[in-house]
Amino acid sequence: MINPVILNSTGIILGVVFGVLAFIIIVIVISHIKIVKETDEFVIERLGKYIQTWKVGFHWLIPFFERIANKVSMKEQIGDFPPQAVITKDNVTMQIDTVVFYYVTNANLYTYGVTDPQQALEKLTATTLRNIIGDLDLDTTLTSRDTINGKMKNILDEATDPWGIKVTRVEVKNILPPQDIREAMERQMRAEREKREKVLLAEGQKQSQILIAEGEKESAILKAEAEKVSKIKRAEGDAESLLKLKKAEAESIKLINEALPSKQVIQLESLKTLEKLADGKATKIIVPSSIQNLASLKDIISNE
DSSP, rough: OOOOOHHHHHHHHHHHHHHHHHHHHHHHHHHHEEEETEEEEEEEEHHHTTEEESSSSSEEOOTEEEEEEEEEOOOOOEEEEOEEEEEOOOOEEEEEHHHHHHSSSSSHHHHHHOOOHHHHHHHHHHHHHHHTTTTTHHHHHHHHHHHHHHHHHHHHHHHHTGGTEEEEEEEEEEEOOOOHHHHHHHHHHHHHHHHHHHHHHHHHHHHHHHHHHHHHHHHHHHHHHHHHHHHHHHHHHHHHHHHHHHHHHHHHHHHHHHOOHHHHHHHHHHHHHHHHHHHTTTTEEEOOOOHHHHHTTTTTEOOO
16 A cells, blocks of 8 residues: 555655646747847748748747747848959059948848858959959049949849849948059149139139229220210300300391491491401501591501
């Protein structure tokens, strides 16, 4: 007969064991509950084989059979790669570093397409950059950043499609020619600035002289116009004065004619006119015979 104490102890041990097992199972089940965020995707494998890709939401992983092979961020990422030594068409070695903007379009291809996607993208960027710069000379390289960016973007985007990567933009961040070439470029830029300064000064002096000449020309024109107007006004004044004088004489003659003066009056007025003509100066005047009869004079001599 089994001792009740032993049975009781065995029951307690079994209860503890089942309790521990239940607790472990609950912990395992809870630990395999996964929540995928909006910006992520999880690649799931079952017994080493790809099964599915989890997107946003609540998911449960079968313990011991399934595992998360990769957690992939679907946000746009930046690949800031170190400077690469490249050689131009005219055999100038320079350092160029680039920045690549990309995002993952397919988490499955991104996980299984290449061993290290970021490293692969970096190496591909370096080789593509060397190929493009090898077809350009130094001056073209320095002035064709947009062209280089566009070519690299198209080549990288096409090459990374099997990896589930979409390249959205490529930027050449820095182009560093050798020191001696940089110094030569600085001297050239300094010479160009000095040349532009001299040209601007010469243009300024030219414009200044043109403005002064135009001012003098306008001043001379205005002065000539003023003199012309003044002469016209004086001539108009003289003409008006002469016209008034002639009108007065005409009126005087008209009045005399209307008064019907006698012959003696006319002769007397003529003598007065002769007197005014003498005007106190030594003048010899021959008097007509008609006036001689009136004055009983042969000659009128006036001396100072």
